[in-house]
Amino acid sequence: MSEMLLTPRRRLWPVFVLPIVLLAAAAAWSGFWFYTAGRLDQSVDAWRAREAASGRAYDCGSRSVAGFPFRLEVRCKDASVALTSQAASPQQTPMIAKLGEILVVGQIYDPRLLIAEFAAPAVLAGPGQPPSLAVSWSVARASVVGLPGVPQRASIVFDDAAVDRLAGSAQTPLGRARHAELHGRLLDAMPPASRQLEAVLQLAGASLHDLHPLLAEPFDADVRAVLSGLQDFSPKPWPQRFRELQAAGGKVEISRARIQQGELVAVATGTLGLSPNGRLDGELQMTVAGIDKVVPALGIDKMLEQGVPQATLDRVAPGVRAKDVNSVLGALDRAIPGLGKAVRQNANAGVAVGINALGKDAVLEGRPARAFPLRFVDGAVFIGPLQVAQIPPLF
Template sequence: MKRFAILATAIVLVVVAWSGAWLYAAGEIRRTIDAQAAADGISSPRLTCGTLEVAGFPFRFDVTCLEASAQIEDMTVDLAEWRATVLVYRPTHLLAFGRGPARITDAFTGSSSELSWEELEASVRLSGWRIARASLTADTIAWSDTLVGQSLIGSASHLEAHLIDMPDAHEPERGVSALAAYVRLEDVSAPGFDVAGGEATLEAELTGIPDDVRAFGDPDLLPRWQQAGGALNLVGFRAQAGEQFFQSTGSLQLSDAGLANGRFDVESRGILEEIGDMLPPDMRQLILGNPDADGTYSQSIGLTNGVIFSGMLPIGMIPALF
């Protein structure tokens, strides 16, 4: 009987301790999210929830934010609901879900748009504090201009996007890592450009980034990336609809002064005919190049200390990024 009493007491103490730890962690999660409501929306995003719930006891943390609003400088995104789930025994793996539509407004330009979807899911898995994999998938996506009425800008039947750690590029002694990116859009339509049934894929590599996700909110992230010799390598981007296509490869780095340096090679077919009226005649050849025998346009766009070159001719300027 005495042994049973001891065992029962031990179980009660474990349950009480576990419950206390869970309640403390849930409170910290709530306080962290609530603190984002006090952010200035410039140096860090300002996030508010009409209703915030933290549930899932005893083995999960289920965070639900209803009537969510996020402000980043002049842009505000309002979302009906987002949810995030983390298992207690797997704290480095987060699952998130969003219920749309998302309403996007820009106070500077006065623009207003809406993004809708079905089955939006996201996940982030860490290795220590380094991103091991981050993924986003969604179906039946539609982006509409809602400034006056509602006008469809573009849609896609499916989106998938992934960021994957590149272990061979991890340099723990320097605190830097690299990510490979892959994005795919299926059944793309854009009525304004007479595009239907298209698809687009992007493959890129981002090197020299911090190997600690807690540093991603650092206001000096871009200078830190530049000092680490970071680069954005566009392995390949291709968008195609029927005989029309646009594709590009290239790379980008920043100078000590935050000015862009790099080079991008572009090829296209049928694009000039669709957007020709949107470009001044003297700019069309500079941006898209000259056609070959089968109607494919080719051009090389260079960046030197922020100056954009078409071949050897300067055609624009990108201001310093920091």
């Protein structure tokens, strides 16, 4: 009996410690999540404000924040983007892009990092107009680091991207890319007033239609460049940014540009700037293997056989008058019957020989190649004395 009275009573409070600690931790985590979710929402608002000041106004039909307890998600349904002041021509009407959904994901430990996913397709139209462009993709992601302050890094990636022009029920392809990536980051080595932007563009299986016959065939590209001359990082439309870059003597230093299209391989390095008219100026040192494959792709022989329409000639040899070319070929036929036909049939070989006479012998990736300068003079592109393209102004 006495032994039973001396037995110590068990303490019950330790049993409740663990549940209380767990409840406190859960409450603290919930508070931290909602606080971080609020910061993410502020970062998204700051990003939208920055984009709107740059001429790209984002809007949502409905917006929600979710992802508790380990993710932070801002979902924008029935999204639209109003694109204004993004082209050199002031007469261009604003465009409105509509897509089903934009999902922005933030890391709970770093709300300054935003990752966005875009749901396809997207359609673009002028205010009150039917859709004029359609864009589709299988995967589209973007990331931004540094918000709500000045973004330090940004990337965008597309898989199976397609851009089509719409005209009623007709759909015409404008561009394709099996894979496309664009990365940019601010370099820290320079003072803030003159920092540089490093950019990398990678394309696989890309093609561009209605620009140049060569670009209609699939090609791969890898371009690495550094942009200098950025005076500030306040949001603004692209034409205004380009105008300020030109005034500050901004340059694009291309450290490497490689393009491959079938057997044609070209690499380039050099510096490009902007003329007072907003057009490209500068020079690239080109090395090209398989340049003889370029001339047949232009279809010069077929053009000459059928006579040269000015509109067609403008696309492959801007500045050359079709009337002059056709009259010369006709005069050859009248002087010596068959001579004009011979010239037409051998046009590709003659042009290829002329191009090969430019520059000097080189070796590119183990293949014979030619090295020559590619000059940009107020938007006109020259290989030696031959003008091969005309680039529109950027502002």
